[in-house]
Amino acid sequence: MSSAEPTRRDFIYIATGAAAAVGTAGALWPIIAQMNPDASTIAMGAPIEVDLTPIAEGQVIKVFWRSKPIFINHRSKKQIEDAQNVDVAKLPDPQADSARVKPGHEQWQVLIAICTHLGCIPLADQGPYDGYFCPCHGSIYDTSGRIRQGPAPLNLALPPYEFLSDTKVRIG
């Protein structure tokens, strides 16, 4: 800049600088976006349908949705009662069993089988509550998948799901 105008910021410099900033942002965006899940990965994460007829009462099966393990538990009458007869306020993560099943399908428990502590897969039909037990650090869940004892902070999460009929559920 000439000595006659020591502090005047010329329009052309500002315009060029702004264009450079816009160009840099535009060039950077694809570099960052390419790490997001690609179209085929998203397609593989599409909802799955599970046939419930082969699952006997008291049986738990494991399926995968979006590479996450899902427990589908055909709960017995006793397990349902134990889940409902609980003082919800005293739970570490208070939640009623009715909020964790679909109305009319209380015998079906659909949970994401990932311990909310550090991510191990809990074992089904284990522990003092006949619920789930995580062998990694000893978290104990009840028949509703709610945390009762141990280091896990939250109840086992629920995936999005809906019943297409009494014998078919769509997860995802």
Add this chain to the structure above:
Amino acid sequence: MVHLNMNGHPSYQPKNAFMQWLERRLPIAGLVYSAFIVYPTPRNLNYWWTFGGILTFMLAVQIVTGVVLAMHYMPHVDHAFDSVEHIMRDVNYGWLLRYLHANGGSMFFLAAYIHMFRGMYYGSYKEPREVLWILGVILLLLMIVTGFMGYVLPWGQMSYWAATVITNLFSAIPLVGESVVTWLWGGYAVGNPTLNRFYALHYLLPFVIAAVVVLHVWALHVAGQNNPDGIEPQTEDDTVAFTPYATIKDAFLMMVFCILFAWFVFYVPNFLGHPDNYIPANPAVTPMHIVPEWYYLPFYAILRAIPNKLLGVVALVASIFVLTLLPWLDTSKVRSARYRPLYRQFFWVFVVVCIGLGWLGSKPPEGNYVLFARIFTIYYFAFFFVILPVLGKVEKTKLLPKSISQAVLREGMPIGTPAPPPAGMHRA
């Protein structure tokens, strides 16, 4: 109070407390300041001097796009082709990254060839820049190897057969040739071991290139830039500070170069490639015409011009190696072709010969194509071994200007500026 360092140039004096702290421990800001901000640059540089900066930019583009492509590519013979298609179809902006990288390779070589021709025209290889030039030849060699291995990775028909042809060249080495080829292949033919090691090396070499670029720029800064008049800067009037003068000029031509780059990437992305590389590699079927990418065609033409297998390979290697001898083969005391009228004509014929060899490399080795390839190959080597040494001795060069500023300015005004107002009137 201006602090001058050993060169007599201003040294970096940070005002910011953190920068003062850092500068005392790792003077990187001072290095950037002296090398790229106040660094004295000849004031008469024309736009041909931008290509060094363009090359650095293209190296960065190739490395960045290459690394993100590597996040999705699978270097296995059964998956390589499909993984590239997966990038083109499913990966977010994958099509853009792939076309940037593939066409970026071509743009990289285009800039490199222009950069080299600039050096040859203006005598940038002459004393004291011989090592700078040789480092450049090493960079070209590294680029050639990197580009070759990169082209194999999509595992198309051309990838596979180019790998087969080029690795087979090594069998021309007497005694150990076949063993060398087997060693390169990691098997009995080009196959999965070959693909895997090419991937590993293709990922590695660009960083080796970056390291040699650092040496190249260092050697450049020791000698200083050459300039279109080929005479060394004598006074401060002959130079300008690198920033903002050279920086802004480089930025402009870089954008123009990017426009050409964008033309290829967005509108004719497969123009420089070969359709056969969209056919998955088939070891049982050889394509009708195996053609390398355009930037290898001149060397390919020289290789095929010699009827003997071993001598053809020797000629191919020699065509690159001869460049390292250039500073000593050219005996002229005058650097720039601006002042060497006879050399200039032979230079342009050389350029036409290189382009002609490139065109001939794309043709089948039959009939007149072979004849012209041989004629052009003879000129190529004669230019270095006969014409340049003789020319330096017999050429009558034009009178050199006294200084750069004298060449650029006349009575303090650039040549072409209208005459200053008569004395007594104030400048606005």
Add this chain to the structure above:
Amino acid sequence: MIVGRSIIIVAVAVTLVAPALAQEHSHEDTSSPAKNRWSFAGPFGKFDRGQLQRGFKVYREVCSVCHGLKLIAFRNLADPGGLGFIAAQAQAVAAEYKIQDGPNDQGEMFERPGRLADYFPPPFPNDQAARARYNAVPPDLSVIAKARGIERGFPYWVFDLITQYQEQGPDYVTALLQGYEANPPAGFTLPPGSFYNKYYPAHAIVMPPPLSDQRVEYTDGSPMTVEQYAKDISAFLMWAAEPHLDQRKRVGMQVFIFLVIFAGLLYFTKKKVWHQVDLHPEELRARPPAEYPSA
């Protein structure tokens, strides 16, 4: 004068090379396919959805018997810039196909209806099965539109570069599909089991002529001729090879406009910066650090 001499030298060189130019097709006497007008050609090119849907119909009813499309998933039929199906339509197409899946809990492979995430299944389990059935391996068509080209020598490729001619593949396929001739020219020996085609290298192709008039029903009023089928399938195959073509050209235009504006800004900035140099030579010298904005 120097420039003039250089030009003479260049001209001489080119003239010397010109006879070689005449030898363009001596090794391959195939006709050159005609250049068609494609909706997706040029800087503003876009796929014609109706044409893609017709081409897809031709693929399903004619080509898919022998040719796979393994890089296209059913979900791609609903992608933007393509056929314009909605997800339900793509799902309906998927459900019509049987996809091999498994193993089940008994360890057996089984077949199930296709889903959006599935890819078009191959018409034959492997190359050997295809060769046993057809005496040749029908190539997968996913990228065929980019795997075929037309050799155009100098100076045509210069024009192609400027006019952005990238449709060599579709032009070749369109020509090939219409290039069958029932009677080969006199003196030409057709190998047994092959058919004469004007555009195929060496003129002998194992694929029988796949198209005939009225072969595929079009419900949008387009002519049901071999020529129309050839164009539609070529456009569809171009989409299959380059599904993001629309996006590429659209983004390209935005990038281009930006680059031209930015280059212009840089040019005027450069002129402004250097203008002061030219008028004030004493400004040339590297200035002391105090005058730099932030050191």
